[in-house]
Amino acid sequence: MQDFLREYARNFLNSRLMDERRSLPPALISEFAEAGLLGLQIPRRYGGQELSHADMKRVFTQLGAIDANLAVFCAVHNTLGIPPIRFSATDAVKDEVLPRLAGGQALVTSAISEPGIGSHVRGMATTASRNADGSFTINGAKKWISLGGDARYVNVFAKLRDERGRPQGITGFLVDSRTPGFEIGPEMLTLGLRAVPQYDLGFRNLRVPRSALLGQEGAGLDIAKTAFTSGRVVLAAMTLGAAMRSLELAQRFTNGREIATGSMAENGRIRELLAESGAGVQAAETLLARIAAWQDAGEDVPDAWFFCAKILGCELGWSAIDNALQVLGARGFLDTNTVGQHFRDYRLFRIFEGSTEAITVYLGSVFARKPDEFADLLGPVRPTAPILDLVDQVARISADRPEDPGARHIHAALVGELVCWTLLTVVTGETAHRSAMDAYTASWTEHQLRQRLRNAQLTSHRSLPTLAEFTDHVAGYADVIGDVDQRRWPAEEWRTDPLLR
Numbered sequence: 453m454q455d456f457l458r459e460y461a462r463n464f465l466n467s468r469l470m471d472e473r474r475s476l477p478p479a480l481i482s483e484f485a486e487a488g489l490l491g492l493q494i495p496r497r498y499g500g501q502e503l504s505h506a507d508m509k510r511v512f513t514q515l516g517a518i519d520a521n522l523a524v525f526c527a528v529h530n531t532l533g534i535p536p537i538r539f540s541a542t543d544a545v546k547d548e549v550l551p552r553l554a555g556g557q558a559l560v561t562s563a564i565s566e567p568g569i570g571s572h573v574r575g576m577a578t579t580a581s582r583n584a585d586g587s588f589t590i591n592g593a594k595k596w597i598s599l600g601g602d603a604r605y606v607n608v609f610a611k612l613r614d615e616r617g618r619p620q621g622i623t624g625f626l627v628d629s630r631t632p633g634f635e636i637g638p639e640m641l642t643l644g645l646r647a648v649p650q651y652d653l654g655f656r657n658l659r660v661p662r663s664a665l666l667g668q669e670g671a672g673l674d675i676a677k678t679a680f681t682s683g684r685v686v687l688a689a690m691t692l693g694a695a696m697r698s699l700e701l702a703q704r705f706t707n708g709r710e711i712a713t714g715s716m717a718e719n720g721r722i723r724e725l726l727a728e729s730g731a732g733v734q735a736a737e738t739l740l741a742r743i744a745a746w747q748d749a750g751e752d753v754p755d756a757w758f759f760c761a762k763i764l765g766c767e768l769g770w771s772a773i774d775n776a777l778q779v780l781g782a783r784g785f786l787d788t789n790t791v792g793q794h795f796r797d798y799r800l801f802r803i804f805e806g807s808t809e810a811i812t813v814y815l816g817s818v819f820a821r822k823p824d825e826f827a828d829l830l831g832p833v834r835p836t837a838p839i840l841d842l843v844d845q846v847a848r849i850s851a852d853r854p855e856d857p858g859a860r861h862i863h864a865a866l867v868g869e870l871v872c873w874t875l876l877t878v879v880t881g882e883t884a885h886r887s888a889m890d891a892y893t894a895s896w897t898e899h900q901l902r903q904r905l906r907n908a909q910l911t912s913h914r915s916l917p918t919l920a921e922f923t924d925h926v927a928g929y930a931d932v933i934g935d936v937d938q939r940r941w942p943a944e945e946w947r948t949d950p951l952l953r
């Protein structure tokens with residue numbers, strides 16, 4: 453698969469054109485299906501590749517290095533779309549649907565986000581009601597659904613009510629997009645990832661049979677979790693692939709570039725910038741490899757590791773891309789150079805499938821409530837005594853939970869960040885002996901954790917301006933910048949003229 457992708461990138465792909473046209477090449481689906489890329493972890497009996505987690509990570513790092521559009525296209529289908537069916541659909545549905553998905557005859561996505569909710573999944577407004585004949589009727593609206601207008605199947609999550617209107621919990625349904633009542637709304641025009649379309653979707657009295665149920669009634673959040681768990685690692689793997697590609701280009705540039713101090717590659721500040729970016733990428737890579745190895749050994753990996761992979765993989769990868777862009781100087785700012793496109797495309801990864809803030813605060817609030825459970829998180833990893841001392845310090849900061857709700861959010865964010873850096877320090881400590889770069893990465897990671905610990909001790913109880921004070925402050929901007937809302941929206945020109953409808 454890696455060979456196929458490398459050859460595809462060299463000889464058939466034009467990322468720049470794809471970005472400009474906002475569309476994927478027409479032959480892509482059939483070629484990717486033939487190469488096995490549309491059934492990466494589907495069992496072989498359904499025509500899939502049954503890849504291990506470690507191999508899945510390698511494929512997505514490769515895809516990410518080539519183009520975020522290809523990578524996200526494959527991720528939506530393979531990690532958001534397929535797992536809920538693989539783990540929770542009935543055998544008859546699996547027999548019918550999985551071979552079509554693996555063969556590229558149909559695509560699948562998941563629809564969770566709505567106009568009124570994003571990170572706060574429990575607040576969704578889409579409803580499903582159980583009918584007397586056992587079928588369900590779905591009503592509501594979803595937003596930002598990648599491939600939503602193209603996928604034949606959509607995993608729709610809705611709040612279920614029984615025949616008497618009593619709430620039964622969030623439930624997942626596999627919806628065939630050809631069902632009457634399935635409405636495809638406008639496509640969103642995004643800053644990056646422009647070749648993967650995102651749509652609004654609507655469900656108007658959409659009726660699905662009982663066999664469309666994904667798992668048990670009311671178990672929708674657990675089903676969605678199967679999608680997010682693998683999705684989080686995969687998003688991190690893609691970002692790190694792009695970061696490696698960006699750093700490769702930056703390093704090449706510095707080798708041939710002269711600056712005031714002589715060779716740019718020899719300049720201490722530039723070497724530091726690149727080495728730190730490389731350390732961040734290597735640390736996150738080590739974390740992903742550790743998680744994949746555990747998963748492949750059949751171990752139960754605690755959720756916190758997946759959150760940590762998503763947060764740090766996407767943050768450190770994106771920061772490396774940003775640094776590579778800076779090192780490239782004016783060339784970095786050109787839209788036609790790969791790094792600029794990565795900069796736009798991978799910015800999204802800090803937002804979707806759990807934004808950095810939402811999941812850091814969540815992670816921190818879990819450990820702030822149960823600081824004693826923090827050490828258990830390390831599982832089979834055996835840290836050295838100095839690192840165990842850092843683990844203790846993090847647990848102590850977690851336990852120091854403020855009373856004020858606003859201060860609690862800040863405390864939870866600090867704790868969540870500390871938990872992530874602790875796990876990273878622990879795994880990079882394990883591999884420090886492998887090479888000089890591994891040793892540098894381990895000491896850099898530990899230094900980052902120590903700095904954050906110091907920062908947490910200094911700032912956890914700092915007071916903020918009140919909401920009213922800050923609102924007043926922002927209202928004052930109008931005196932400086934005036935009313936500059938543009939009344940001519942570009943989309944108006946793209947709507948069909950009413951007289952031509």
Ligand SMILES: Cc1cc2nc3c(=O)[nH]c(=O)nc-3n(C[C@H](O)[C@H](O)[C@H](O)COP(=O)(O)OP(=O)(O)OC[C@H]3O[C@@H](n4cnc5c(N)ncnc54)[C@H](O)[C@@H]3O)c2cc1C
Nearest residue numbers: 562563564565569570571596597598804805807809810813
């Ligand atoms: C290109 C693209 C593709 C997407 N594809 C899909 C898809 O296929 N299926 C799907 O269901 N969804 C999809 N989404 C939606 C995506 O998952 C959501 O945008 C994401 O969950 C964030 O939700 P939101 O935009 O509503 O932000 P909100 O949840 O409203 O968050 C707004 C801000 O508040 C912060 N925030 C949120 N919660 C907290 C908290 N507890 N503490 C502190 N800060 C917080 C966030 O970090 C963010 O800065 C896609 C989005 C985009 C842009």
